Amino acid sequence: MTERILFVFEGEKTEKTITDSLLKKFIENDKRVVLSSFKTDIYSLYKLMSEDEDLDVFAVLKEKNPDLVDFDRDSFSQLFLFFDYDGHAPTASDEKIDKLLSFF
Numbered sequence: 001m002t003e004r005i006l007f008v009f010e011g012e013k014t015e016k017t018i019t020d021s022l023l024k025k026f027i028e029n030d031k032r033v034v035l036s037s038f039k040t041d042i043y044s045l046y047k048l049m050s051e052d053e054d055l056d057v058f059a060v061l062k063e064k065n066p067d068l069v070d071f072d073r074d075s076f077s078q079l080f081l082f083f084d085y086d087g088h089a090p091t092a093s094d095e096k097i098d099k100l101l102s103f104f
Contacts, residue, residue, distance in 0.1 A: 004032050006076045008061055010083045012037045019082075034076070036065045042083035043091040046100050057104075 009015035019035055038045060038061060048060055058073040081104060086092055 004034060004071075004076050006034050006036060006058075006061075006071075006079045008079065008081050009035070009037045010041060010086075011039065015082065034068075034071070036061060036068055038064055038081075038083075040064075041086045041089050041091070042081070042100060043086070043089060043096060045081075045083075046096070046103060047091075049103065 007019060009019065015037065016035070023033060045057075045060065049055055049057060056073060058068075058076070058079065062068040062071070085097070
């Protein structure tokens with residue numbers, strides 16, 4: 001398996017700034033890190049994944065992000081999801097946060 005790492009963020013703007021800062025501080029010049037965004041909240045990802053237990057998280061991410069077209073699930077040894085709480089989202093709840101932590 002490739003030693004490539006996929007970082008998936010909720011959005012594209014603020015998260016990009018945060019990512020750039022993190023990479024500078026902790027993973028300087030590491031070409032193994034690939035950045036991507038899901039472009040919606042974690043509850044949407046959880047809903048998709050929980051509706052089909054055979055669904056692969058990478059396949060869902062790839063479908064929503066054309067930047068991943070040249071990769072397959074075996075292109076990455078690690079996948080990290082970075083989403084904020086979004087307590088204001090209509091689908092948010094503390095119970096769902098517990099389920100999300102268990103699920104992912």
